[in-house]
Amino acid sequence: xxxxxxxxxxxxxxxxxxxxxxxxxxxxxxxxxxxxxxxxxxxxxxxxxxxxxxxxxxxxxxxxxxxxxxxxxxxxxxxxxxxxxxxxxxxxxxxxxxxxxxxxxxxxxxxxxxxxxxxxxxxxxxxxxxxxxxxxxxxxxxxxxxxxxxxxxxxxxxxxxxxxxxxxxxxxxxxxxxxxxxxxxxxxxxxxxxxxxxxxxxxxxxxxxxxxxxxxxxxxxxxxxxxxxxxxxxxxxxxxxxxxxxxxxxxxxxxxxxxxxxxxx
Amino acid sequence: xxxxxxxxxxxxxxxxxxxxxxxxxxxxxxxxxxxxxxxxxxxxxxxxxxxxxxxxxxxxxxxxxxxxxxxxxxxxxxxxxxxxxxxxxxxxxxxxxxxxxxxxxxxxxxxxxxxxxxxxxxxxxxxxxxxxxxxxxxxxxxxxxxxxxxxxxxxxxxxxxxxxxxxxxxxxxxxxxxxxxxxxxxxxxxxxxxxxxxxxxxxxxxxxxxxxxxxxxxxxxxxxxxxxxxxxxxxxxxxxxxxxxxxxxxxxxxxxxxxxxxxxxxxxxxxxxxxxxxxxxxxxxxxxx
Numbered sequence: 369x370x371x372x373x374x375x376x377x378x379x380x381x382x383x384x385x386x387x388x389x390x391x392x393x394x395x396x397x398x399x400x401x402x403x404x405x406x407x408x409x410x411x412x413x414x415x416x417x418x419x420x421x422x423x424x425x426x427x428x429x430x431x432x433x434x435x436x437x438x439x440x441x442x443x444x445x446x447x448x449x450x451x452x453x454x455x456x457x458x459x460x461x462x463x464x465x466x467x468x469x470x471x472x473x474x475x476x477x478x479x480x481x482x483x484x485x486x487x488x489x490x491x492x493x494x495x496x497x498x499x500x501x502x503x504x505x506x507x508x509x510x511x512x513x514x515x516x517x518x519x520x521x522x523x524x525x526x527x528x529x530x531x532x533x534x535x536x537x538x539x540x541x542x543x544x545x546x547x548x549x550x551x552x553x554x555x556x557x558x559x560x561x562x563x564x565x566x567x568x569x570x571x572x573x574x575x576x577x578x579x580x581x582x583x584x585x586x587x588x589x590x591x592x593x594x595x596x597x598x599x600x601x602x603x604x605x606x607x608x609x610x611x612x613x614x615x616x617x618x619x620x621x622x623x624x625x626x627x628x629x630x631x632x633x
Numbered sequence: 634x635x636x637x638x639x640x641x642x643x644x645x646x647x648x649x650x651x652x653x654x655x656x657x658x659x660x661x662x663x664x665x666x667x668x669x670x671x672x673x674x675x676x677x678x679x680x681x682x683x684x685x686x687x688x689x690x691x692x693x694x695x696x697x698x699x700x701x702x703x704x705x706x707x708x709x710x711x712x713x714x715x716x717x718x719x720x721x722x723x724x725x726x727x728x729x730x731x732x733x734x735x736x737x738x739x740x741x742x743x744x745x746x747x748x749x750x751x752x753x754x755x756x757x758x759x760x761x762x763x764x765x766x767x768x769x770x771x772x773x774x775x776x777x778x779x780x781x782x783x784x785x786x787x788x789x790x791x792x793x794x795x796x797x798x799x800x801x802x803x804x805x806x807x808x809x810x811x812x813x814x815x816x817x818x819x820x821x822x823x824x825x826x827x828x829x830x831x832x833x834x835x836x837x838x839x840x841x842x843x844x845x846x847x848x849x850x851x852x853x854x855x856x857x858x859x860x861x862x863x864x865x866x867x868x869x870x871x872x873x874x875x876x877x878x879x880x881x882x883x884x885x886x887x888x889x890x891x892x893x894x895x896x897x898x899x900x901x902x903x904x905x906x907x908x909x910x911x912x913x914x915x916x917x918x919x920x921x922x
Contacts, residue, residue, distance in 0.1 A: 372828065383728045386721045387743040389796060393758040394750045396768060400761055409766035450661040457657030469658055476669055480857025480901055482874040483894040486881045487672025490679065510668040513661060571751045574859050578882070591753045595760065595864060604761075607754035614749040 397607035408599040419605035429602060432590035436570055439501065439586060443508040443569035448562045450509070451516025458517075459524045470521075474514045481574035489578040499581030507579060508569035515568060516561035523557025673898070680891030690892035700876070704896070707873040710791060710862075711855035715802075717795040718851045719844060722802035726843070729803075730810045744800045752797070756864045759793040760784065763865065785867030793865045794858055801854065802847035809843030849908040853901055873897050 404414030423429045454473060458466045476484070488507050489498070497503035527550070535545040551558075573588040580589045587606070594603050680690050694700050729740050747755060762768045763783040770780040783789040813836065821831035859874035866872070873893060880890030 375828075379724055379728060382721075382724045383740070386725045386799075387740065389721070390743050390799060391746050393755060393762060393796060394746055396758045396761050397754060408761055408764070410761060410768045410771050450664065454658040454661035457654040457659075460654040460657075465655075469662070473658075473661060473665060476665075478853060478901060478905060479669065479673070480874065480894075480897050482857065482859050482877045483676065483898050484669065484672065486877060486887075486890060486894055487676045488668065489881070490675045490887065491672045506664070506668050510664055513664070517661075571753075573753050588751060588753045591751075591757070592860070592864075595753070595757055603754070603757055607750065607757060610754060611750055618749065 394611065397604040397611070400601055401604035401608045403601045403604070406598075406600065408601060408604065412601075419601045420609075422602045423605050423609070426602070428585075428590060429606070432585045432587045433606075435504075435584060436587040439504045439508060440566045440569040442501075442505045443512055444562050444566040446505065447509045447512040447516050447565040447569075448558060451513050451561055451565070452520050452558055454513075455517050455520035455524055458521065470517070473517055476511050477514045485575045485578040488575055492579050498579050499584045501584065503579050504576065504584065504586065507575050508572050509565075511572060511575070512565035512568040515564035516558075519561035519564060520554065520557040523554045527553055676891045676894050679887045680889075680895050683888030683891070690888040691896075693889060694892050694896065700893070703871055703873055703876050706787075706870070707856060710787060710794070710870070710872060711852050713787075713791045714794045714798060714855045715848050715852045717791060718799050718802040719848055721795070722799060722806050722847065723840075723844070726803050726806035726810050729807050730813075744803050747797070747800060753860060755797060756793065756861050759789075759796070759861070759865055763789045763792070784865060785870070787866070787870045790862050790866045790870045790872075793861045794855055797861060798851045798854055801850045805846040805850065806840070806843040809846070810840050813839045845908070849904065853904055856901060856904075857897060 399412050400408060400410070401419055402415050402417070403412035403419070404416045405412075423433075454469075458470055461469070492498045492503050497506070531549050531553070532545050535549045536542075540548070571588060572586075573592060576586050576589050577592060580586065585593075591603050591606060594600050681687070683690070725740070729737055732740070750758075760767075764770070765780060765782065765784065767784070769783060774780055783792070817835050817839075818831050821835045822828065826834065857874060858872060859878070862870060862872045863875055863878075866875075874897070877890050877893045877897070880886045880893065884890075
């Protein structure tokens with residue numbers, strides 16, 4: 369589409385502003401994390417590593433971090449197993465019931481967080497699951513399930529079922545067929561589901577705020593209570609560490625993926 | 634179960650083929666019922682039964698002006714957030730379709746980077762940016778202007794929420810725009826339409842399904858926002874979610890909190906049901922061939 373030069377310049381400027389608006393807030397925690405004073409006021413003063421030290425040594429922070437890792441790992445495994453099984457079931461069902469069940473399984477994505485949170489809190493109070501590992505894992509799993517389902521289903525849609533028939537006609541049993549043919553081909557979907565499930569749980573805050581107690585806090589809960597309590601730059605240090613870790617993970621993943629693709633050519 | 638009893642020797646196997654896929658979905662469904670269905674049912678029941686059976690909690694909710702103000706504010710803030718998202722996402726998504734693959738990758742990365750960072754940390758960033766001693770105000774002051782109050786205002790809440798929700802607007806918009814055949818614009822111009830006329834009569838209508846889809850998603854997600862208004866907002870920008878939380882956690886009014894929750898839930902599902910036909914038609918091949 370031909371555009372006047374002026375329109376083009378204005379469009380470019382607007383988009384640059386939008387891009388800055390999207391990205392800049394993510395980076396603002398980095399300078400704040402090296403603040404010398406116990407304050408989140410801008411601009412930060414001096415330079416110090418003390419908030420990183422605090423994150424590593426203060427049991428409030430380190431234990432909530434470990435709790436989050438523990439919960440997210442369990443959720444990743446559980447949600448991936450349940451989600452993959454469900455994706456297979458839906459794939460092999462008639463279209464009408466499959467669509468209905470799929471819609472049902474995606475509801476956790478649209479139910480407003482607080483409504484779900486008070487519901488789960490009410491049930492957990494009766495079942496004595498508040499502040500327990502089981503409670504966190506179950507709640508996070510159901511929230512992570514839709515992401516696994518979407519990722520695996522997308523992979524199953526392009527999977528050629530005739531390959532299974534071929535394997536079976538060559539004498540492979542159902543399990544062997546699954547292990548040697550189906551699984552390797554849909555593995556990318558399962559792995560990205562696993563990653564999404566981990567991230568969903570690691571990041572979950574609304575339901576966690578309700579089902580937490582002083583004995584079991586996850587990292588987002590600790591961050592939230594720290595922000596509402598005082599201006600502690602440790603949150604900025606945590607934010608920077610998380611930003612750095614994710615960038616490393618995603619960057620590494622992209623490099624690996626790129627190399628694999630090149631290797632196949 | 635007697636109706637499912639096998640009648641012919643080959644039937645058990647066929648029945649197995651029908652039931653096996655369902656069995657695979659069963660564990661997920663059971664968890665769904667236990668951790669979503671049962672809790673939501675509990676909330677609905679409590680809203681109707683605490684302190685006694687009846688509609689008193691709903692009567693209270695719709696009878697108190699304070700609640701109606703918050704309800705109205707929740708819709709107003711969500712509408713503003715949606716508007717800001719549409720206005721910012723439209724040119725951005727358009728540019729994504731108009732540039733080469735390299736620039737497009739950069740633009741896509743800019744949309745995805747906010748997802749790399751935990752949601753709470755992102756809200757913290759907005760606190761740092763918007764607070765009275767924050768980045769925006771200190772820049773304003775060093776430029777010689779007076780500081781402005783952003784944190785604990787509705788404007789602050791809208792800015793923070795819109796940034797979080799912008800990707801949900803850009804992505805569906807882009808997926809529709811990339812299917813629009815740009816030769817249609819050229820055809821309009823060759824028939825004598827000025828570029829602006831060609832845009833408004835050809836391109837804009839073709840891109841509207843993307844706008845609807847994105848706007849519905851953003852609006853629905855905005856209605857249920859809790860963390861951003863809680864950290865960036867003040868008493869005069871309270872949204873429904875915060876009110877629900879106060880009723881349940883601080884006042885232990887499960888009936889009233891539940892009634893509010895049900896109102897929020899029903900609104901969400903009604904909006905989704907209204908949007909479903911529009912969302913489906915999004916996949917119609919717009920302007921191609």
